Amino acid sequence: MGSLPKAPWLLSYLRGKGVEPSDLDHLTKWSKISGFEAESETRFILAQPKSPDTERRLRELASLLGIRVLESAGLDYVYDGEANRIEMYEHPIRNSSGFRFYGHVRSFDDRYYRKAACVQKVGFRTAYHLVEFTFVKQRAKRKIKVPVTGPYTLAEWSFNEFYQKRLASQYIDFRKLKFDAKRDFVLDLAREIVRPNLQRLVEAGAEWIQLDEPAAVTRKDEIPFFVEAFNECTAGLVCKLSVHICYSNYRLLYPHILDLKNCSQLALEFANRDAYNELKLLHEFDDKREVGLGVVDVHVDTVESPELIRDRINYAVKLLGDPERIYVNPDCGLRTRTWEISYAKLCNLVKGAALAQEQAS
Amino acid sequence: MAALGPVLFQAYELTRNSLEHSRSTFTRLIPTGIFAPENINIGIFGMGPFQQTSEGKAMLKADLAGVFPRSETLVEATRANVRGRLSREQLDAAFDRDYAALVSLQMEADLDPIVDGQLNWQDHFRPFSELFTGIKVGSLTRWFDNNTFYRQPIISGKIGYRGTSLQRYFRGDILPAEGRKKAVLPGPLTFAKLSQNMAYRSLADLVEDLARALKDTTTELSKAGYEYFQFDEPALVFDQIGKEELEAARRGFEICATGTGGEVALKTYFGDVGHIMNALLDFPVDCIGIDLYATSIESLAKYDFDISLSCGCVDGRNSLVESPNDLKGLLARVRDNVRSEQLVISPNCDLEFLPYSVAEKKVRLLSETRKVVSE
Numbered sequence: 001m002g003s004l005p006k007a008p009w010l011l012s013y014l015r016g017k018g019v020e021p022s023d024l025d026h027l028t029k030w031s032k033i034s035g036f037e038a039e040s041e042t043r044f045i046l047a048q049p050k051s052p053d054t055e056r057r058l059r060e061l062a063s064l065l066g067i068r069v070l071e072s073a074g075l076d077y078v079y080d081g082e083a084n085r086i087e088m089y090e091h092p093i094r095n096s097s098g099f100r101f102y103g104h105v106r107s108f109d110d111r112y113y114r115k116a117a118c119v120q121k122v123g124f125r126t127a128y129h130l131v132e133f134t135f136v137k138q139r140a141k142r143k144i145k146v147p148v149t150g151p152y153t154l155a156e157w158s159f160n161e162f163y164q165k166r167l168a169s170q171y172i173d174f175r176k177l178k179f180d181a182k183r184d185f186v187l188d189l190a191r192e193i194v195r196p197n198l199q200r201l202v203e204a205g206a207e208w209i210q211l212d213e214p215a216a217v218t219r220k221d222e223i224p225f226f227v228e229a230f231n232e233c234t235a236g237l238v239c240k241l242s243v244h245i246c247y248s249n250y251r252l253l254y255p256h257i258l259d260l261k262n263c264s265q266l267a268l269e270f271a272n273r274d275a276y277n278e279l280k281l282l283h284e285f286d287d288k289r290e291v292g293l294g295v296v297d298v299h300v301d302t303v304e305s306p307e308l309i310r311d312r313i314n315y316a317v318k319l320l321g322d323p324e325r326i327y328v329n330p331d332c333g334l335r336t337r338t339w340e341i342s343y344a345k346l347c348n349l350v351k352g353a354a355l356a357q358e359q360a361s
Numbered sequence: 362m363a364a365l366g367p368v369l370f371q372a373y374e375l376t377r378n379s380l381e382h383s384r385s386t387f388t389r390l391i392p393t394g395i396f397a398p399e400n401i402n403i404g405i406f407g408m409g410p411f412q413q414t415s416e417g418k419a420m421l422k423a424d425l426a427g428v429f430p431r432s433e434t435l436v437e438a439t440r441a442n443v444r445g446r447l448s449r450e451q452l453d454a455a456f457d458r459d460y461a462a463l464v465s466l467q468m469e470a471d472l473d474p475i476v477d478g479q480l481n482w483q484d485h486f487r488p489f490s491e492l493f494t495g496i497k498v499g500s501l502t503r504w505f506d507n508n509t510f511y512r513q514p515i516i517s518g519k520i521g522y523r524g525t526s527l528q529r530y531f532r533g534d535i536l537p538a539e540g541r542k543k544a545v546l547p548g549p550l551t552f553a554k555l556s557q558n559m560a561y562r563s564l565a566d567l568v569e570d571l572a573r574a575l576k577d578t579t580t581e582l583s584k585a586g587y588e589y590f591q592f593d594e595p596a597l598v599f600d601q602i603g604k605e606e607l608e609a610a611r612r613g614f615e616i617c618a619t620g621t622g623g624e625v626a627l628k629t630y631f632g633d634v635g636h637i638m639n640a641l642l643d644f645p646v647d648c649i650g651i652d653l654y655a656t657s658i659e660s661l662a663k664y665d666f667d668i669s670l671s672c673g674c675v676d677g678r679n680s681l682v683e684s685p686n687d688l689k690g691l692l693a694r695v696r697d698n699v700r701s702e703q704l705v706i707s708p709n710c711d712l713e714f715l716p717y718s719v720a721e722k723k724v725r726l727l728s729e730t731r732k733v734v735s736e
Binding site for chain 2: 115175
């Protein structure tokens, strides 16, 4: 779907901690499994003192390893496991203007993310996925799908200081103030930051971009903002476009999500909640788009069997009526799992899809 | 001096919440006559409704809502522990340092009562999978409309109080002997609604048993010196609630909120309490907490509050730090619209949605606001 865990040797090197023997063992193991062709070069650079050149090249090699791991698992569409992104929220925010980071907030259990406040009008600073995409396009042997965090999620996961302060004197009702300020924030993110980034990716040859919007259903009254922002940032782009939403009440998306223009696929999570019955919503609302079917749970270490995955796919085919509408993927990114668990899940995903395909033909 | 302005009453009558709680200074007032704050005899009322400054001025009460964020140091410690780089003992020591810092922060801000911040709670319900029978831990679920998640309790059997790990989750041992200790617990209706019920035939039955188990919890906490119990009920206000659920909640509070030996608050947040306030006034509680960022203040104008009103006026979900004068203005709007003789100021919800550095500022803001309001 998006992320893989980060290469430990890259993290050790970038942090200036010194590369451990276990990091090198990791490199050896995953080079062998994936057919990674640059193990020797990677080892050589890891032994060099850190410099801008060594850092840049190691990041490319981590990206290449991610590509090869996904290809070796058998996926039809790959990226690089988001090898060089800090994290889906922090990476675009750090590379845009108007934000200040205050510290960590809790996501769940002992997992946190660094949350920023929007303190000025947001602005484009750099095409934060372009270098990474250009490299992946040069080196991938399979087709590419580029994950990009969407504007609604970037807004929802930030504190809205600037747009709320800007409107405060005009409101006595805090609910209305927050609602209107949020819309301003989301649409500015769509226009000023996400759209320029998408445009540059398409110009560089991106053929499929997935907008990641895990926050889309957080506030049901604001779902129209998410739709409006998606349309604002993708208008006129000649590219396959999909949206990924997870851990949400999908009923709340309808009927608003029918107004997404130029969106050919909904990539949804089902395995975590065993919620495949929610596919009936597409039939109920006559939504004929493709579905990116989440078949493995990315928050548990249990590795789903190919047979279980096959059964999930078969059930989805039964509900949707057309196997051609179904793309099979993990519920979400795998960065919270180990490499071993992530790879096992991906391999079984591919095997499960093959079993389902066999039965269908 | 008229810190809160003149207030109209019908009758004065003192009642005590618990005869055996001789130290309790809580009183329930059904006041009468017109008075200004300088007429209140602090000697009769003890700790409430106002604390008294050394200059003899009456000051608004303030306290925290519940879960406090972990400091950056503690965040790193928990991560290191998960990765096997920090032992359990070292992690416990890191938690203890954060607990101590939070207690100091509240004491410096002169807050009353004091909380432990629930720093080692993974979510609002997790401790109860140990404290109660009949609960398993389920899958990740969004916590209302926030970007935080809880593991949904699965009600797998009869709910009862077991008491395992009570002292681990309610850190009365680190709270100071002077000042009142506040325990924050999920309310029975919210607990029931946000769980996956696999064992009870009706929500009302589940609410009742949860209320009994919560009552047993407060009984044990009372023995440990807790004098204030806050039951969080965001599910009462987040979405429209039906009459049956409201009645189930009320019956639940009849069980868990009475005879605790201390003061009891029902705290609502993430939604407008105005449309159910009439019903909430029949709940046997001493204080109702409202979220001023989600509630129409004007909708409260038709009610007479003979109990405390905790005004959630510090926004726990935006890093924008309000100014004391802005909050003074907001509280003035409350006083213009709401007939209550006892106002308390607090964050509208837990401060856990903020980074630690911002949450610290919001605590100090409570203290600064009290001073500005009392001027």
